[in-house]
Amino acid sequence: MYFITHVGLIFFMYPTDIIESASRTHWVPIFIGMVFHLVFIWIYMKGLSYFPGKNIIDIYMEKGKGLSLIFLIPIIGYFFLANITTVRAYSEIINIVFLSETPLWATMIPFLFIATYIAAKGLNVIFHTAFIVACVFLPLFLFIFILSFQNVDWRYFFPLFDIDYSFISNRSYYKSFFSFAGVFLFLGFIQPYHTYDRKKVLLSAILLLPFFLFSVYVPILTFGQATSATFQFPFVTALDSVYISWLVFDRITMFFLISLLIFIMIFLSLLLWMVSSILVHFVPIVKHSYVLYFLSILIFIICVMLPDWKVVEKLFWWNTYFRFYVILVIPFSVLIFGVRSKRKVR
Amino acid sequence: MVKLRLKLIFLVFVIVTLTGCWDTKDIDHRLLPVAMGISKEGEEYQVILQVPEPVEGQMKNRIIKESGQTITKTIDTLSGNMESQIDLLHVKVILIDKQLAKEGVKDVISGFMRSRDVSSNALVTICDEDIEKFFNTVSNDLDVNAINLFEFFEKNAGWTPQIALTRVWQVYRSVHSYTHDVAVPIVVSGGSTNIRHMGSAVMKNGKMVETITPDETLLINAFKEESAQGRVEVSDHASVLIISNKTNSKSNFIDDEPSLENVINLKVVLLETKDDHTIELIKEELSTILQERFDGMFTKLQESEADILGLGQHFRNKIPRRELKDWRSKYYQELKMDLSIEIDIQNTGFLKSNSSDLSAN
Amino acid sequence: MGEVSKKVKKRFKNYDDFFQQETYLYKEIVEIMGFNTLINIPKTKDILQEYTKSVHTPDMTLDDFLKTIGEVKEGNIDDAIQSIFEGKLIICSNKGQYVVVDPIPKELNRSIEPPSNENVLQGSQSSFIEDLETNIGLIRKEKTSEKLCVNSYSMGKRQNKKLALLYIEGNVNKDILSEMQNQIEKNIKKELQNQQDLSNILGFSPWLTMSKFHTSELPSEAVKMLLQGRVVLFIDRLPIAFILPSLIWDMFTIENEHNYPYPLMILIRVLRVLGLLTTLIVPGLYVALVAVNPGVLRIEMALSIAQSRQGVPYPALVEVLIMLLILELILEASVRLPKSIGPTITMVGGIILGQAIVDAKLVSNLLIIILAATTIANFTIVGVQNSLSIRLYKYLIVIFASIYGVFGLLAGMLLIIAYLSSLKTFGVSYLNVNLERDVIKR
Structure with missing residues (x-):
């Protein structure tokens, strides 16, 4: 679950941002991001483990309504913006890549419709769906992922050690954290329904590393850095260059993209579910599903209103503030609360 | 709940039926050109498309032509004038007029990469004659099998190792890359085989700067470890069939002087011999011929500053990136190339052949 | 004639299969009644006589005997009427007492036969019956x-x-x-x-x-x-x-497969999974590839499809829906038909209609192949009801595919997966592998 939602996020925006942010030795920013990621997941899970059977809403609610508002509102804001940008960006991708004449609103409908449908059925259904989807689509995805190495020229890996730190000051680098930050919060929401093994989560996070790495390196290895930097979606273009004469289908890119899009839909439904469950906590009179319907219609309207890609990128950037808040504040605060409550018990 | 859901589904259906389906256009209402020719006349692009059309159960080729300010505009005008919509997704071969190639194809190629209308796997070739004439001769003779032109380049069909295979994305890469250029095959129509391969053009930054012969192209393919299989080589005394090839290279960078040692291993099978010569002699002869050919070509390439062999790649870990930008103009010129070709005669066919040991007896 | 039997007779005035006979037990007249359509009368009488002999003791009276074979009731005939409808026999003495007994029933059940809907290869052939x-x-x-x-x-x-x-x-x-x-x-x-x-x-x-x-x-x-x-x-x-x-896995497994070697069992099951996927995807894929994303096809394939679709007057979606409908009709008809005519309809429907419809250029011949594959694949699935459901879902996918192409195809798949995973029976999700219950706190 953790794995596939991440995979969906990695392959579009991440390579673009990383390639944009550094002109060489891309593995350095990737590793730094990855380590960062692992650390805050660990902190977060450590914090959560002090509250067995409780989700973060319960945890914050215990500390008082005001405090929980302070903590949870940015989360809502983050999820909400993330939802908007994802829906918009991915339907834009569909539009660019294969349905060039279908209007945007029409491509957004299945996205939101399916995501809402799944979210309305609850967390268990999201999990079951994710499991089956993984069974059906992951083999396809991995197959194409391996094929993408067809045109790789390993010499583009070099130079290895001429490390360039300019990415630290680059905006795009911080945008790339979208791929890390989106998903991990859900670990805090599932507590009463599911238990998870912390080691397994960390393991799957580590398993993601090759995907992070190669999502960036495959386009670089095929095209070279200078060329990759000119692409909007480097990995997609790199896939396009794959040519296999024995396959029935010509453009395997499409199948790759679509299986990613399916993962993204699950991610969206997860986001929607989280937002609505937070909202329901604040306004307990309304039914969960109505909140969901309302949210998805709202998102739909906003997405249609956004005029162009530039605005989406701007939103993406605004969301970065929320993102870092989410990455930094939430895990630490949970940890601190956890440690304090443990002391009290003693 | 159920009612609400039913209503929702009903609503979706109504929306769908009212607005229609946007991208839906049946395959028989689309024209699927397989080859596209581009030339430039003054400021205007001229685009020629070869469209296979089923006519009474048989495939017939149809050539359509239009000119306009940009390629997309031209296609659009064509689409408007045709009974079906033109869908460039299946264009497999792009023929570029030699004149246009010399002026540079950067914009054209970038356009293809941007819009994704044309598959980035399409092959790029250069046509050394009037494109319209080329299309007319080719398609007149090839009306039985419409996709012949494309099969000429297909690796599991008509391709042979002395044809350079270059796809749109590779050309695009060469436009931007510091260290990689491409060779693009040149074709003309005519002869009993319809298409004649004239060698390759060397494209540097999207411009054609030099031409090389088919034999030289073979060397390039061998060097890049593209297969050189199945190719017959002739020396003065024998002809051999190459069955496998392998390249080893070692790069050195001392005092701003790049040098490269290369060994190309060829495994060959003896086909024909003139008189009785020892295998050693044939080997030596072959290797000298190839080496000379390579050296000749390499000097030519160095002069034109085009690195179609991708030699710069070998120095990526030796030359700092800032300076790598000047690879073509600065280092490439000074590159010392040390190529040796080793030939193994794997077998001699059904006949025994003299080796030096035997002749000593 | 007793009070009871009169009442009963009056009640069963309109039932011609109701019988009322007098017979002797212990030298006293009793009446037996019931439905002759449900009771084998001669045999029942025999058994009754035999039984009286077997439990005979010298001072036994009819009353005692009746007590040994059932609860003796009096007056109220409602129970009697109810029992008669259930196929029981009433023995009624002159004193107005009656006993309900189980008679020898008429043989109304078929014998245990090999299954008619689920064929078994090399396995136990008995199947359930109506009883x-x-x-x-x-x-x-x-x-x-x-x-x-x-x-x-x-x-x-x-x-x-x-x-x-x-x-x-x-x-x-x-x-x-x-x-x-x-x-x-x-x-x-x-x-x-x-x-x-x-x-x-x-x-x-x-x-x-x-x-x-x-x-x-x-x-x-x-x-x-x-x-x-x-x-x-x-x-x-x-x-x-x-x-x-x-559970979903029931769609792919039959107990009988455990009679095969393990690898063969796995292969058969994989085949069924493929069958399911084929049924769901293939018609939708045809629509998607022909109408929306022909770019995915190889050029050779695209051209031959285009050629076979030449002259077909309507869009791919309509074409597929028409042919699917005809196929469903054929299927439905062959279920209705007696076994002797069944093959004929297959012949007419499958071969003649199929050939004619292609010749008339109403559909492309590729589509015929696809639909045949779909229909065949559909029946690899275990369980009639399951395969019906799958038949239904493929329409959803076809419609999605006609709008959004390949994307719609897979999105439709996702929707179906989500729907299936939202199914729960007493807390057990349909997609579970085992019977573990989902713990739900709402």
């Missing part, structure tokens, strides 16, 4: 275990329909079982005639497109399910076992 007791007996025969428990219910107000609930103690999930028992007892007054009534009694939504019951007519299958901890329901006069909860 409830026989069915339970078949299961007891298959699984001789003290843990096999049977609960019987008599459902309905007007008619009494028997419902039996079987489970294996120790294997079954207690929560599921008690929840089911509660549901049935709560709705015990509801009429029960068929599966729809049953799902109504168990509180399922009537609008489900995927049956929540796994049905089977094979005792071996039912026993396997019992051993897995599931619950089997029988309705009297239906030769099927309703197995609850149903």
Whole structure:
């Protein structure tokens, strides 16, 4: 679950941002991001483990309504913006890549419709769906992922050690954290329904590393850095260059993209579910599903209103503030609360 | 709940039926050109498309032509004038007029990469004659099998190792890359085989700067470890069939002087011999011929500053990136190339052949 | 003639198959009555006479005898009437007392036969029949275990329909079982005639497109399910076992496969999964590739499809829907037809119609191939109801594919997966591999 939602996020925006942010030795920013990621997941899970059977809403609610508002509102804001940008960006991708004449609103409908449908059925259904989807689509995805190495020229890996730190000051680098930050919060929401093994989560996070790495390196290895930097979606273009004469289908890119899009839909439904469950906590009179319907219609309207890609990128950037808040504040605060409550018990 | 859901589904259906389906256009209402020719006349692009059309159960080729300010505009005008919509997704071969190639194809190629209308796997070739004439001769003779032109380049069909295979994305890469250029095959129509391969053009930054012969192209393919299989080589005394090839290279960078040692291993099978010569002699002869050919070509390439062999790649870990930008103009010129070709005669066919040991007896 | 028998006779005035005969027991006249359509009268009489001999003691009277064979009732004839309808025999003495006894019934059940809907290759050939007791007996025969428990219910107000609930103690999930028992007892007054009534009694939504019951007519299958901890329901006069909860994996497995070597079993199951995927995807893929994303096809393929579609007057979606409809009609017709005419319709429908429709350029011949593949693949799925559901889902995918192409195709798949995973029977998700319950806190 953790794995596939991440995979969906990695392959579009991440390579673009990383390639944009550094002109060489891309593995350095990737590793730094990855380590960062692992650390805050660990902190977060450590914090959560002090509250067995409780989700973060319960945890914050215990500390008082005001405090929980302070903590949870940015989360809502983050999820909400993330939802908007994802829906918009991915339907834009569909539009660019294969349905060039279908209007945007029409491509957004299945996205939101399916995501809402799944979210309305609850967390268990999201999990079951994710499991089956993984069974059906992951083999396809991995197959194409391996094929993408067809045109790789390993010499583009070099130079290895001429490390360039300019990415630290680059905006795009911080945008790339979208791929890390989106998903991990859900670990805090599932507590009463599911238990998870912390080691397994960390393991799957580590398993993601090759995907992070190669999502960036495959386009670089095929095209070279200078060329990759000119692409909007480097990995997609790199896939396009794959040519296999024995396959029935010509453009395997499409199948790759679509299986990613399916993962993204699950991610969206997860986001929607989280937002609505937070909202329901604040306004307990309304039914969960109505909140969901309302949210998805709202998102739909906003997405249609956004005029162009530039605005989406701007939103993406605004969301970065929320993102870092989410990455930094939430895990630490949970940890601190956890440690304090443990002391009290003693 | 159920009612609400039913209503929702009903609503979706109504929306769908009212607005229609946007991208839906049946395959028989689309024209699927397989080859596209581009030339430039003054400021205007001229685009020629070869469209296979089923006519009474048989495939017939149809050539359509239009000119306009940009390629997309031209296609659009064509689409408007045709009974079906033109869908460039299946264009497999792009023929570029030699004149246009010399002026540079950067914009054209970038356009293809941007819009994704044309598959980035399409092959790029250069046509050394009037494109319209080329299309007319080719398609007149090839009306039985419409996709012949494309099969000429297909690796599991008509391709042979002395044809350079270059796809749109590779050309695009060469436009931007510091260290990689491409060779693009040149074709003309005519002869009993319809298409004649004239060698390759060397494209540097999207411009054609030099031409090389088919034999030289073979060397390039061998060097890049593209297969050189199945190719017959002739020396003065024998002809051999190459069955496998392998390249080893070692790069050195001392005092701003790049040098490269290369060994190309060829495994060959003896086909024909003139008189009785020892295998050693044939080997030596072959290797000298190839080496000379390579050296000749390499000097030519160095002069034109085009690195179609991708030699710069070998120095990526030796030359700092800032300076790598000047690879073509600065280092490439000074590159010392040390190529040796080793030939193994794997077998001699059904006949025994003299080796030096035997002749000593 | 006694008071009782008169009343009864009056009640059964309009029932010509009602009989009333006098016979002698212990030298006294008694009347026996019942339906001659349900009771084998001569045999019953024989048995009755024989029985009197076997329990004969010198000072036995008729009254004593009646007491030994059943509860002696007087006056109120309601019980008698009810029993007669159930096929029982009433023995009525002159004093107005009567006893209800089980007679030798007329043979109204077929014998145990090989299954007619689920073919078994090299396996147990017996299948369930209409008689409830026989069915339970078949299961007891298959699984001789003290843990096999049977609960019987008599459902309905007007008619009494028997419902039996079987489970294996120790294997079954207690929560599921008690929840089911509660549901049935709560709705015990509801009429029960068929599966729809049953799902109504168990509180399922009537609008489900995927049956929540796994049905089977094979005792071996039912026993396997019992051993897995599931619950089997029988309705009297239906030769099927309703197995609850149903899981997705049931679509691909048959108990009988365990009679094959392990690798072959796996291969067969993989084949079924492929069959499912083919049924779902292929028609949609055709629409998607032909109408929306022809770029995905190889050029050779694209050209040959374009060629075969030349002159077809309507869009791919309509083409597919028309042909699917015709195929469904053929299928439905061949179910209705007697076995002797069945092959004819296959011939006419399949070959002649198929050939003609292509020649007339109403559909492309590629489509015929695709639909044939789809239909064949559809029947690899285990269970008639399952394959019906899958047949339904493919339309959803076709419509999605016609709008969004390949993307719609896979999005439709996702929707179906989501729908299936939202199905729950007594807390067990349809997509579970085992019978673990989802713990839900709402």
